Amino acid sequence: MYRISQLAEKLGLSRTTLLYYEKLGLIKGQRLANGYRTYTERDVQRLTLLQNLQAGGLTLKECQACLDSKVERDMLVERLRLLDEEITHKQRARQLLAAMLGESSLTEWHQTLDQHAPEAHIDWLMKQGFDEKQAMRLKWLSKDMNTHDQYMADFMAVFNGLERWGPGSQADTLNALAQIPHTPHTILEIGCGRGIATQVLAAHTPATITATDNEEKALAALNDTLNAQGHGERITTVCANMADLPFAPESFDVIWSECSAYIMGVEAAFNAWRSLLQTDGILVLSDLVWREEAAQTLSESIDNDTRAFWQQEYPDMTTVAVRLAQAEAAGYRVIDHFALSDDAWLAYYGPFEARLEALQGELEGARAYADMQREIAAFHARHGAFDYQMFILQKR
Template sequence: MQEERLIELLVNLHDGLSRLGPGNAPSTLRALRMCRELPATPDILDVGCGSGSQTLVLASATQGRITATDLFPSFFQTHLEKVARKEGLDERIRTVQADMNDLPFDEESFDLVWSEGAVYIMGFDNGLTKWRPLVRPGGYLVVSEASWFTDNPPDELWKFWTAHYPGMRSVQANHEAAQSLGWTSIGHFHLPVEAWTIDYYGPLRERLPIFRAANANDADAQAVADMTEYEMYLMDTYSEHFGYEFHILRRND
């Protein structure tokens, strides 16, 4: 299947869902609390915000101004913007369509750059390098990244994830890479398994039969649904071997 067609089907499958990847509010808040020296009204950039569940958590938990960016504006239009208006957070959240590879912001514009489940798109090292100039000295970068938790994952798990994300590394390798790219590590932790199975896969599991029925004669769409179900099975079976790791990093110069 062509890459463009795959993306189109994945966007269609996820459209309107409140989470587009693994994550949950307690984990967002845990990582935010580790950024102990943020100013009272921080400028925050959320990269690859998707439907913006974490953006809303950041807006509720701080007095900051948040810029939420994504390549596909339909994601933030159908969820984040509506909920932000309803909850009276819209004055502190602005949405901007932008490619994470080429973000249209001045250097040192942000006290905190945040990205949940999205840095894999440009690669961990690339993201940590390209986003660094946007962070003010003393500011923070928080990313969650798909990672190996053990050295010898089972074959079927290894095959799936190396096919879908060849750049996936161990937590330790990413921890060391961050430091070699000039970041100070404040800490890191595993995203809990329920942030996959309940917060992300829960609504997606309900969406799948609707997606299948709406695309009954489309072999590509059925293949995307099959792949999604297989990914869920792998997480249900092998969660000790892989997952997402939050890294809390600081720019000290």
């Protein structure tokens, strides 16, 4: 015979729990003349069985049903399904915590956050100690806060040796410039990089040009070039985030952005930059797009690796028709648009591939190097499936 305190100690349960079990009829204590409750070995064994059933994830009600009648198989099947879901959830939770501690990659987590909560993602990264520029680079390039510094060091080892940081050519820049219906007087170039387009604009317009980028070394190189060419007095460089430009509304009659608007999102750029344009001002930007026919049959026209690469690296990549609709919805009239020439692609990817080959011994095995190799492979597998498209738009 066991008193309630002895039973509680033996089973590792509280007195309150045992009284509750007795209320439910799971055990039946006998009250002695002195007022104490006593329990038998049968009660001990019944509660031991109950605890083992509970260990399988069954509720107390389900355990009682199992004790008093034949076990229902359907109930066990459903409980097993719920338990599997819980285990999967906990495994994911563990994987995330391990990744945040640097034990595995955070890439997928960052990509999911950026897709569903982009502004909160950037704000959170900045709270973790990344400045605004680092947070944007983490979003678009490294995609892993634990390995960001090494990734960017490897990435810049390649790009600091390149003049162009994206597809383009002087001929394509001049083609777009020729579509502007007035002589530009104040040009804002966003994402100028080392300033190849800046130099073309300076040489072929009388405009004062404000060239912005968030990479100080690129702007320093551009300043050196412009001073050597005698354009320094007409061109001002500003280190700034394209999503938070420090300029008054209606400050420019032309905004120019080659290969960079994707960083903040092209549709967002259409809306955010419009206020900086004067009445009837012109926005010129280039963006990577799927060709219409390819977009309709992606699985057939593009190999799996190429499709997977761009869906990961540029999930917002869409067609010309979608971009034109977005521009019109944002308050622009379409003046013209055209695909960049093959020369524009080769002007970027030729030196890029040569630079990677030159640094193979130094960078092979690095994640940044592997990502850049995948980009080169996607370029060679292009086969007309995607283009860089230049858009010339007028503020309505």
